[in-house]
Amino acid sequence: MNPYFDFNATTPLSAVARDAWLLASQTHWQNPSSLYRDAGFTSQKLEAARERLATLLGCDDAERIVFTGGTTESNNALFFSFARSLPKDARIAISNIEHPSVREAAHAVFRDRIIEIPVNQDGVVELERVHDVLQNDRPALVSVMAANNESGTLQPWREIAALCRSCGVFFHTDAAQWIGKLPSGELGHCDSISGSGHKFGGPKGVGFLVLRDTAQNLSFFRGGPQEHGHRAGTENYPSIEAMVAALEWIEPRLDAVAVEQTLLREEFCDVMHLAFPGLRFIGRGTERLWNTVLMVMPEHENLKWLTRLSRRGFSISTGSACSSGKEGSSVVVQALGASADDLRRVVRVSGGWDHSRGDWQALASAFVEVQEELKRGGKG
Numbered sequence: 001m002n003p004y005f006d007f008n009a010t011t012p013l014s015a016v017a018r019d020a021w022l023l024a025s026q027t028h029w030q031n032p033s034s035l036y037r038d039a040g041f042t043s044q045k046l047e048a049a050r051e052r053l054a055t056l057l058g059c060d061d062a063e064r065i066v067f068t069g070g071t072t073e074s075n076n077a078l079f080f081s082f083a084r085s086l087p088k089d090a091r092i093a094i095s096n097i098e099h100p101s102v103r104e105a106a107h108a109v110f111r112d113r114i115i116e117i118p119v120n121q122d123g124v125v126e127l128e129r130v131h132d133v134l135q136n137d138r139p140a141l142v143s144v145m146a147a148n149n150e151s152g153t154l155q156p157w158r159e160i161a162a163l164c165r166s167c168g169v170f171f172h173t174d175a176a177q178w179i180g181k182l183p184s185g186e187l188g189h190c191d192s193i194s195g196s197g198h199k200f201g202g203p204k205g206v207g208f209l210v211l212r213d214t215a216q217n218l219s220f221f222r223g224g225p226q227e228h229g230h231r232a233g234t235e236n237y238p239s240i241e242a243m244v245a246a247l248e249w250i251e252p253r254l255d256a257v258a259v260e261q262t263l264l265r266e267e268f269c270d271v272m273h274l275a276f277p278g279l280r281f282i283g284r285g286t287e288r289l290w291n292t293v294l295m296v297m298p299e300h301e302n303l304k305w306l307t308r309l310s311r312r313g314f315s316i317s318t319g320s321a322c323s324s325g326k327e328g329s330s331v332v333v334q335a336l337g338a339s340a341d342d343l344r345r346v347v348r349v350s351g352g353w354d355h356s357r358g359d360w361q362a363l364a365s366a367f368v369e370v371q372e373e374l375k376r377g378g379k380g
Contacts, residue, residue, distance in 0.1 A: 002359045003314040007291055008149050008177060008350035013242075014201030020245035021203060024238035032235050046237045049244045056247055057179075058188035059210060066209045066230045067240050071176040072101040074194035074209035077220035077231075078172060083109035085217075086140050093117055093139040095125045095155070096335045102143055102174055103331075115139055122286040123153040123332050130160050134167045141170045146178035146187070150332045150348055151283035152292025154182075161190050170212065180250050181289050182258070197243030200250055206239035250353065257353045262290040265351065268360040269293060275368050280342075282332060291351040296333065300374050301344045308370040314363055317348045 004012070024045070030036075032043040047062070054062035068074045079102075082092070093115040094106055106114055115137050117129050125144050133139060142164050146157045157173045164171035172192035178184065180200020187193050188210065196207040211230075221231045272279055278298035297305060302318040309316055318330070330338075330346040349363065 001362055002352070002355055003312075003362070005349045005351055005355075005363060006315045006317050007352045008152075008199075008289075008348065009317055010198050010204065011180075011201050011352065013203060014246050014249065016249040017197075017202050017242040017246040021238045021242035024241040028237060032237055042237055046235055046240060049237070049240050052248065053208065053244050054188070056184055056244075056251060057193065057210065058185040060188065061213070063228060064211045064213065066211060066228075067235060068207050068209055068231060069205055070198070070207035071099075071174060071194045071196040073220075074207055075099070075101040075174060076105045077209060078192060078194070079105040079109055080220060081217070082141055082170075089113070090140040091115060091137060092141040092143070093130075093133050093137065094143045095119060095145065097123060097125075097148055097150075097332050098143065098145055099149055099174055099176070100331075102145070106143070117142075117144070119332075119335055121336065123148060123151045123283045123336065124286055125155050125160070127156060127159050127163065130163055134163060134169060139169060141172065143172040143174070146173045146175040147181070147289050148283075148332060149177045150292075150330055151294040152177070152289035152350070153283040153332075154178075154287045154289070157190065158186060164191075176207075177289065180247060181254065181291065183251065183254055184247070197239065197246065200246055202243035202246040203239045206236055206243050253353065258290045261351060261353070261355065264355065264357055264360045265290060265293060267357070268349075268364055271361070271364040272367065275364070276371070282336070282346075289350075291355075293349040294330075294332065295347050295349070296338070296342050297345040297347060299345070302347045304374060305347050305367070305370060308373060309363075309366055312366050312369070314366050316363075317350075318346060 028042040028045050030039040030042045032039060032046050050065050051062045053065055059065065068077065091113045092106060092110050094102060094117065096116040096118050115133055117125055117133055120126055130142070142160065144155050144157060144160050147154050161171045170191045173190050175187055175193050176196050176199050179195045191212040193210040194207065198204040221233055269281060269284065272295065276298055280296040282294040282296065306316060306318060330343055333343055333346050
């Protein structure tokens, strides 16, 4: 049985990624920026990995890709870069359900020059809202995530990218949750993309930012010419190789996985709906990631559910791992106008590519067991 249901937070290292990392660490451990022959071979391997990732993302130019330490760094680098280059009165627009690494980075540098695009009752950004913002507010940059990390709702990033392009506005998407769960071949049409290897079976501490063109200058980390002058510091080739290998391995499986896991996820939702009268699902009425269920439990605080399920070996979350421990940490549920009491009862379940029907059924049964335990112990 696989009791781990927090794949939107992080994923176990895949065997393919582990083998790729070990081989690269043993055979091409040299500094890619050094001038001797073996370092040159490592540099060639690094650029080959960049080319392979560009192909997976549908990028027309591999040099648009800057390898980073992960999506949080990528998002911060993007917004701080724009803050340096844009006029002091320039405004930007983000959705009101963005990950903290977008929302907090944007607010840190643009402060009161941010336009928040609201979502509808299903947690989806509507194109009409984006159109209105583009026409009325004239932002210099729009950032809308591809798939939400809490509810799993899919955002219309292709259509938003097209709208922005028609208005000459830069469009960025945080695709950390999309990549490795849904096909990534069209993402390269966005001006900018951020992603993290550990979300799809790669190692932690490695990710990337795709730029609109090679002329855009990040210079987020200084002190060296690495990454074509965008990010100083010795490139972590073994982790980059492992990340790309993980994505190459999972991409061909995604269509079949989506069909199978969507069925199992919906069976789980049906069982939960019957077992818990008053249970509220967030985003169930719209397209969302095949692995994700965001629920407002009818009673008892979410930490009671989490800790008691954890004692039974099951791992779930109360929302975004980057917001855990904060009061009312669910950005999505808060954006939908939920009460403070609702926010305290939010739980997120996010499965993996190989979860079985038995895994999902065991989790539902564990929820029922916890309910009985909480009833015996009094109201939560």
